[in-house]
Amino acid sequence: MARLLFLILLCALPSLSFLSMRLSSFILPPPPPFFPLSPGCAIIRPPRDGGIRYRGLTQEQILPVDYEIEYICRGNRVIVGPKVRKCLPNGTWTDMMQASRCCKSSLGSFPFYFRTVLHYSCHAGFILEGRNISHCTKLGKWDAPKPTCLCECLRIYQLYIGALFPMSGGWPGGQACMPSAQMALDLVNNRSDILPDYELELIHYDSMCDPGEATKLLYDLLYTEPIKIVLMPGCSGVSTLVAEAARMWNLIVLSYGSSSPALSNRQRFPTFFRTHPSATLHNPTRVKLFKKWKWTRIATIQQTTEVFTSTLDDLEQRVKEAGIEISVRQSFLTDPAVAVKNLKRQDARIIVGLFYETEARKVFCEVFKEKLYGKKHVWFLIGWYADNWFKIKDPAINCTVENMTEAVEGHVTTEIVMLNPETVRGVSNMTSQEFLAALMSRLGGKNPEETGGFQEAPLAYDAVWALALALNKTVAPLKAKGRRLEDFNYNNHDITSEIYRALNTSSFEGVSGQVVFDAQGSRMAMTLIEQLQGGSYKKIGYYDSSQGNLSWFGNDVWIGKMDFMAPIAQLPVSVFVSCLPLTVGCMMALAAVFPLGIDGHHIQKSQFPVVCQFRLWLLGLGFSLAYGSMFTKIWWVHTLFTKKDEKKEKKKQHLEPWKLYATVGVLLAIDFLSLMIWQIVDPLHITKEKFTKEAPKEDLDVLIQPLLEHCSSKKMNTWLGVVYGYKGLLLLLGIFLAYETKSVSTEKINDHRAVGMAIYNVAVLCLITAPVTMILSSQQDASFAFASLAIVFSAYITLVVLFVPKMRRLITRGEWQSEQQDTLKTGSSTNNNDEEKSRQLERENRELQKIIQELRPSLKRSLSCRDSIRMETRLPRG
Numbered sequence: 048m049a050r051l052l053f054l055i056l057l058c059a060l061p062s063l064s065f066l067s068m069r070l071s072s073f074i075l076p077p078p079p080p081f082f083p084l085s086p087g088c089a090i091i092r093p094p095r096d097g098g099i100r101y102r103g104l105t106q107e108q109i110l111p112v113d114y115e116i117e118y119i120c121r122g123n124r125v126i127v128g129p130k131v132r133k134c135l136p137n138g139t140w141t142d143m144m145q146a147s148r149c150c151k152s153s154l155g156s157f158p159f160y161f162r163t164v165l166h167y168s169c170h171a172g173f174i175l176e177g178r179n180i181s182h183c184t185k186l187g188k189w190d191a192p193k194p195t196c197l198c199e200c201l202r203i204y205q206l207y208i209g210a211l212f213p214m215s216g217g218w219p220g221g222q223a224c225m226p227s228a229q230m231a232l233d234l235v236n237n238r239s240d241i242l243p244d245y246e247l248e249l250i251h252y253d254s255m256c257d258p259g260e261a262t263k264l265l266y267d268l269l270y271t272e273p274i275k276i277v278l279m280p281g282c283s284g285v286s287t288l289v290a291e292a293a294r295m296w297n298l299i300v301l302s303y304g305s306s307s308p309a310l311s312n313r314q315r316f317p318t319f320f321r322t323h324p325s326a327t328l329h330n331p332t333r334v335k336l337f338k339k340w341k342w343t344r345i346a347t348i349q350q351t352t353e354v355f356t357s358t359l360d361d362l363e364q365r366v367k368e369a370g371i372e373i374s375v376r377q378s379f380l381t382d383p384a385v386a387v388k389n390l391k392r393q394d395a396r397i398i399v400g401l402f403y404e405t406e407a408r409k410v411f412c413e414v415f416k417e418k419l420y421g422k423k424h425v426w427f428l429i430g431w432y433a434d435n436w437f438k439i440k441d442p443a444i445n446c447t448v449e450n451m452t453e454a455v456e457g458h459v460t461t462e463i464v465m466l467n468p469e470t471v472r473g474v475s476n477m478t479s480q481e482f483l484a485a486l487m488s489r490l491g492g493k494n495p496e497e498t499g500g501f502q503e504a505p506l507a508y509d510a511v512w513a514l515a516l517a518l519n520k521t522v523a524p525l526k527a528k529g530r531r532l533e534d535f536n537y538n539n540h541d542i543t544s545e546i547y548r549a550l551n552t553s554s555f556e557g558v559s560g561q562v563v564f565d566a567q568g569s570r571m572a573m574t575l576i577e578q579l580q581g582g583s584y585k586k587i588g589y590y591d592s593s594q595g596n597l598s599w600f601g602n603d604v605w606i607g608k609m610d611f612m613a614p615i616a617q618l619p620v621s622v623f624v625s626c627l628p629l630t631v632g633c634m635m636a637l638a639a640v641f642p643l644g645i646d647g648h649h650i651q652k653s654q655f656p657v658v659c660q661f662r663l664w665l666l667g668l669g670f671s672l673a674y675g676s677m678f679t680k681i682w683w684v685h686t687l688f689t690k691k692d693e694k695k696e697k698k699k700q701h702l703e704p705w706k707l708y709a710t711v712g713v714l715l716a717i718d719f720l721s722l723m724i725w726q727i728v729d730p731l732h733i734t735k736e737k738f739t740k741e742a743p744k745e746d747l748d749v750l751i752q753p754l755l756e757h758c759s760s761k762k763m764n765t766w767l768g769v770v771y772g773y774k775g776l777l778l779l780l781g782i783f784l785a786y787e788t789k790s791v792s793t794e795k796i797n798d799h800r801a802v803g804m805a806i807y808n809v810a811v812l813c814l815i816t817a818p819v820t821m822i823l824s825s826q827q828d829a830s831f832a833f834a835s836l837a838i839v840f841s842a843y844i845t846l847v848v849l850f851v852p853k854m855r856r857l858i859t860r861g862e863w864q865s866e867q868q869d870t871l872k873t874g875s876s877t878n879n880n881d882e883e884k885s886r887q888l889e890r891e892n893r894e895l896q897k898i899i900q901e902l903r904p905s906l907k908r909s910l911s912c913r914d915s916i917r918m919e920t921r922l923p924r925g
Contacts, residue, residue, distance in 0.1 A: 087111050088134035112136050120149035165189075169196035204245045204533040206518065209268040209275035211289065213282050213304075213499075216256030220281050220304045220500025224507035225251060226489040228279070228303070231511035234475055241519045245532060247511075250275065256282040265289055269296060269537070276535050277514060277546070281500075281507075283307035283354060290319040296537040299546050301514055303507040304500065308357035311567035318543070320550050320568040322510040322559070323503065326354055327361040329461045331592040332574040333399065333427060334365050336459070339597070346375035346395030348386050348410065350402035358401055381406075387413040395419070399427045404436050411437065412446035415454035422606040426455070430462025430577060431502070434584060452582055457606050460584065464573040465559050466505050468589075473556035474512055482508065482558040506570075509557035517549035563593065580604050628711050629849065632673025633842040639665035640835045659731040659758030666838075667718050670774065673845065674809055675714035677802045678777055679707050681784045714777075721770065729760040771817055778810040801852065805845040812841045 087109040110116075114134040118126050128147035132140040163183035169175050177194030184190055210228065212221025229249060236246050250273075252264040261280070265288070268275055280289040281304035290300045290310065294317055302310075302321040310316055311325050337345065345366065349355045363373055375393045377386035383402075387410065390398060398419075400410060407428065414420055433439070437451040446454075467479040477485070486504055487495070495501040518532060524545055525531060535542045554563050563571045576588040589598040642662045683706065743749060760766065785803030816837035 088114065088138055088140055091116065091132070091140065110134055116140075118147050118149075124149040167194050204531075205273065206242075206245050206247050206532060207273050207275045208247060208249050208277055208279055208514070210249055210251040210279040211254035211261055211264060211281060211285055212251050213256035213285070214253040216254075216282075218256045218282055218304070218499065220256075220503055221251075221253065222499040223486065223490065223495075223501040223504040224281060224303055227486055227504040227508040228511050230485060230489060231475070231508045231515075234477075235511065235515040241515055242522070245518070247515060247518075254280065254282065254285045256285060258284045258288045261285040261288055265292060274536055276518075276532070277301055279303065279510065279514075281305065283310065286310060286319070286321070287316075290316040293318055297540050297543040298537070299543060299550065301510050301550070303510040304503050307354045308361060309353060311569050313567055316568075318547060320513075320564055322506040322513060322562060322570050324463050324572045325567075325569040326358045328463060328569075328572065328574060328592060329429065330358065330362045330365050332461045332576065332590040333362065334369050334371070335590055335597055336427075336576070337366065337371055337397070338369060339599075342371065342397050344372050344374045345397040345399060346377070346390055346393070347373055347399045347401070348377040348379070348383065348390060349400075350406050351378050351380050352403075355401040362399065379406075383410045384413050387417055387419060391417045391419050396423060397425050397427075401429065404432045405441070405443070407432060407436060408439070408441045408444050408451065411451055411454045412444040415446055415450045420454045420456070426458035428458055428460050430460035430575065432460075433496070455579055456582070457604075458579050459587075460577045460579075462575045462577065464575050464589070465502055467556075467558055467560045471556060473558060474516065475508075475558065477558060479505070479558045505557070505559035509559050509562050512555070512557060513550065513553050513562055516555060517546055517553060520549040520552075521545040578603055628672045628676040629845070632669045632671070632676065633846055635665050635669030636673060636838050636842050639669060640838055643831055643835060656730065656732050656758075660726060662758065663725075663731065664722060667722050667770070668715065671715045671718040672711070673842070674777065674781070674806070675711050676707075677806050677809075677845075678714070678781045678784075679710040680802050681781060681788060681806060682710070683707060684788045685784045717773075721773075725760075725766050729762050729766065731758045731760050775814070775817075778806075778813055781806040782810050801849050805848045808844045808848065809841050812837050 089109060112134050115131055117131050118129075120126055126147060126149060128145050129142040130147070132142060132147075134140060165181045167175060167177075167179045167181075175194050175196060178191040179194065181189045181191040181193070210225075212225040212228075213219055214221040214225070232247050232249055235241055250268070252267070254261040254264060261284075265278075268278070275298070277299045278289055278293055279301050280286045281302060283305045286300070286302045286305035287307065287310060290302075293300045298318065300316070300319045302319070302323065304323050305321050306323055306326045308325050308327045310319055310321065311327070337343075347359055347362070349359050359376075363376075366373060375390060375395045377389050379386045383406065400407070402410060414426075420426070437455045438448050440448075444451075466483070467473070470478050470480065472478055475482075482505065486501075490498060500507070521542070522532065525542065528541065530542060532542065551564060551568075554561070556562075560572055565571050571593045574590045574592065575586060576590060577584040578587050579585075585602060585604075587600050587603045590596070591598075639662055642658050642665070645658050785806045789800065789803060816834060820834050
């Protein structure tokens with residue numbers, strides 16, 4: 048204890064520290080004193096370039112005892128030596144052995160002149176703080192401040208961070224990021240287990256998110272004391288400038304607010320790290336969702352800036368590896384109108400949009416005008432926009448808030464998780480919610496939505512912690528090499544390599560989540576997936592690209608209350624007609640098999656007429672729904688694609704669903720009315736057909752009378768003739784239409800060939816079954832077996848032919864139907880495709896000709912001006 052108290056006392060006494068100086072210049076001695084004969088002191092002559100202020104009223108040559116005089120220097124010179132002297136009773140002035148002079152600069156108690164050199168040293172147990180040598184310059188100033196001696200037992204070294212916080216400009220992120228970083232510094236400096244012998248200090252400037260302004264500030268950081276051990280910029284443009292220059296000074300760059308994919312280039316930026324993930328981190332999430340929903344073809348539209356171009360190049364490479372095709376790729380600079388029209392013209396369905404918030408409003412205003420939204424389209428956007436971005440009034444667009452709200456409904460966003468969603472205490476012993484509360488306190492109650500960088504503040508906080516932990520990790524390796532962090536300078540590559548190695552292996556739990564850097568120095572983080580539902584964003588999942596783990600909430604909602612899988616997004620308009628009525632019709636036909644096998648042993652006699660009517664209605668309506676939907680499909684295909692060219696151009700090959708539903712409805716209505724009239728006018732009833740009596744095999748005194756129960760009516764043959772005639776004509780006409788359209792191919796309804804095959808199947812089975820069952824009407828078992836098998840086979844074969852190929856494509860390729868289905872089997876189908884492409888090229892050619900005609904006058908003027916300039920240059924000069 049006594050030794051400890053002695054050490055503390057030793058460190059606390061400043062007199063024990065001592066400066067020794069070796070002078071390399073000549074010092075003039077003080078002037079000789081003047082002793083007067085009478086009590087008092089003689090007037091002292093003023094020093095060179097100075098004067099004396101007399102603190103009394105006397106004008107005598109001898110000044111009284113206790114009189115004081117004060118030396119004054121002219122200009123910017125200062126007194127070296129005693130400034131005030133007092134008259135003593137012995138007739139002398141105080142401090143007469145010390146000269147008082149006027150000098151431009153001074154150190155200690157002596158005057159120094161040009162080329163004076165001072166060397167400083169301290170006693171053992173003390174450390175010199177500052178430079179140990181100083182030179183007197185021509186301007187009369189020292190080139191280094193006077194050092195001090197500090198006790199080694201209490202030595203704390205300062206490590207300086209040069210930071211550029213954008214407090215204004217395009218992204219004023221420093222408004223929240225700088226308080227967040229300072230909060231982290233305070234906590235780090237108060238920790239005894241992290242850098243105990245060091246203290247981190249932030250030297251910061253406002254870069255205004257401007258690379259030009261940042262250039263000047265970077266020069267100030269590098270060429271003024273003290274030396275900075277790391278640089279911490281924000282904004283992608285500023286970080287690009289700083290990171291490219293930092294390699295020349297062996298400086299590590301750690302950014303908290305840069306997302307440009309270009310910064311991931313290790314050859315160009317070898318010492319760059321960032322806690323803000325690269326914009327390309329959205330792409331693995333997008334690909335994961337494409338594969339989840341079985342999408343194989345997507346479209347993109349981007350604003351032509353470096354960050355979005357790099358992001359899209361990365362996305363194109365990733366989707367190619369995943370077997371996904373980018374079929375349409377559009378870009379724009381300021382006006383997205385043409386790009387959106389091209390998306391619609393090329394029938395884009397799954398669209399990835401890469402643009403800033405202001406351009407997003409322009410894009411979706413055009414999307415509303417072109418009707419490129421709804422249940423047929425899915426948009427993927429960036430999640431960093433404000434939650435109400437589509438409701439903000441923008442003079443650059445002419446769409447209402449209601450228009451914008453309708454157009455953006457249902458779109459999906461991907462956003463980097465910048466605040467840990469889980470309540471865990473990380474390395475700073477603070478949860479994410481506690482961090483937000485502390486940050487709000489530092490901001491003084493400012494509105495977070497009006498404070499720039501509030502969303503990125505956790506990244507700045509974790510950037511300081513990443514740096515502190517990395518520096519702490521380098522202390523031991525550097526000590527083993529005989530180096531220390533305070534030895535860092537801009538020519539020291541070894542210390543920079545250790546800091547780089549420590550940062551590259553960083554892994555800790557921060558308020559923004561797990562902090563880990565990839566091989567390019569970019570942060571690896573989770574991605575939040577949200578969907579706009581009812582005008583507000585809802586979280587539908589998280590994706591961790593480092594682990595490949597998708598956490599899905601299952602609360603995604605799609606327009607029309609459908610389970611919006613990829614094939615549904617790309618369904619042709621006529622598929623619903625083929626699906627719903629066909630399926631219901633097949634189910635009704637299959638259900639009719641059961642009443643066909645019921646006889647009088649199973650039900651009461653009074654209920655048998657009901658069973659008869661039930662058979663008739665199930666078979667009649669089932670046939671109308673199932674076969675009627677296929678007949679309608681093939682009829683409209685024949686109508687649209689076997690007309691003359693001018694009629695085809697006039698119809699534009701649109702297959703409107705209401706017409707298809709209406710046709711099926713007409714066929715169903717005809718069946719319904721005919722069956723209703725039959726039931727009312729001549730209802731079915733039970734009839735019994737008697738056969739020859741038979742003797743039993745046993746020796747019994749009885750005869751057996753075989754009976755067969757039929758469903759019949761008074762004019763049964765007439766009604767059957769009408770029904771069979773009407774439906775037989777439909778079957779024959781369906782076969783004819785299927786044959787006529789066998790070579791037609793179109794992207795919109797390219798499943799008509801499967802429909803034709805189903806029609807052949809139904810027609811053949813029906814045309815065979817109807818007469819056979821009439822012939823076998825007296826053989827109950829054979830008639831039932833033949834009719835039931837015909838119904839089952841026709842229903843199941845139809846379903847297999849139509850839906851199995853679709854389901855196979857859905858499972859293997861994520862498509863409901865292939866756009867190239869059977870288009871190359873016949874020459875005529877190829878010709879149809881070629882004709883369609885030819886017509887499309889003709890339309891585009893006409894549009895281009897109009898543009899050329901509009902530009903022709905200005906082009907002529909430009910050519911005439913150019914010719915005039917050439918003529919002038921050829922004229923001889925004299």
